[in-house]
Amino acid sequence: MSLFSSTSALLGKELRTEFRSRELLTTTVVFILMVIVLFSFTFDPTYNESRRFGPGLLWLAFLFAASLMLQPCFLREQNNDTLSALRLSVSDPFAIFLAKLVANTLFLLFTEVLMLPVFAVLYNVPVLRVLPQLLLVFFLGSLGVSIAGTALSAISAQARMRELLLPLLLLPLLTPVLVSSTQVTIGLLDASPYIEWKGLGFLVAFDVVFLTLLWLLGEYLLEE
């Protein structure tokens, strides 16, 4: 089987599993909503303040949510004893990672898009005029989070204290993503919106570097 066909088959499996239970998406959406609401108590969310602090806290909420959401990614395979079967079913172990990270990117994007109007209303920021650009940042950021997160969840699934370990390993690694996506979002939500090309460049660089690493090292992450 080619990489493409095995990836799409596995992706179908990931999406089916999630859409049958919808546990992950529901919990993540509620979690982000709660963080956004709770954050509003830490400062006065007027128009000017929100534009300065809103993007950062929005991305922090996404990152925290992702570090929890990516937990079951490999843990589920481990608990159900399906990891060996999964590995035997495809010739290239990279397909497993590719399918999982595409699924995770889609899940993250879905929750982010769902939460964007809530954020816009609660924090008084206009988002409609820069919607396509915002979606691009969401996509590049979520892709980076998913690539690094999928790789690390394969590690944390086999460790003790795994619920704490994944955020611990993932969050410092994601510093470039947090910095860049926050700065680009700040630019887009400005009174006169502009695009921070350099920030987008950092996001693309992060995605490319980590995707290459995962492609090179993925098979070692799945060793028994």
Add this chain to the structure above:
Amino acid sequence: MKKQVLAAIVVFFLVGAAAYGAFFVAPTERTMGPIQRIFYLHVSSAWTGLTAFFICFVANVLYVIRRQPQWDWLSVSAAEVGLVFTSVVLVSGPIWAHPVWGIWWTWDWRLTSTLILWLLYVCFLVLRTLVEEPERRALFSALFGIFAFLDVPLVFGSIRWWRTQHPQPVIMGGPGSGMDPTMWWVTFFSWFAMLALMTLLMRARYVMEAARGELEMVRHEAEAV
């Protein structure tokens, strides 16, 4: 054993000579005064810390390729020693900054990225304590070490870009093109002394880790019987 004692004495004198150079040989900086002399400790520790992390990265890559436990022992020794030197940087920085800038900490790109670097390697060591099986621990920490090290340029780059976006809280007069040649010599000598100290510490830690690793193997075999 004798050799190590001798090496320790040599390193002691090297570090002593570097301190002498920093206090008495290097000229006093014009605007900052004597406090600037902490620069020699600060910068040489920073370079040495980075050198140690680089060694850790090389050991990580070699472990993934060769799977010999020696590389794992080297990587943990290098990471711990690197962390010690980076901690020196993070402590000596504020001591220097307070009288000069009037604040302990500023979210300057160098400080901030050093802090993230420090955090990444703390996480590297935490990960090692949480994986039971020796081979799996070695492999996973090696893989995380590779991720972390290759993330460092991106961290430095993005934080630098982000910080230069905003007005700097203070303009740092520090080292630049206008540094006295004697200052350069003292800096390089301090780095050399610190590298010697790093080698000494790393060797001692390696011997300890090797003993621990072998004990673990013997225990494993005994359990299997």
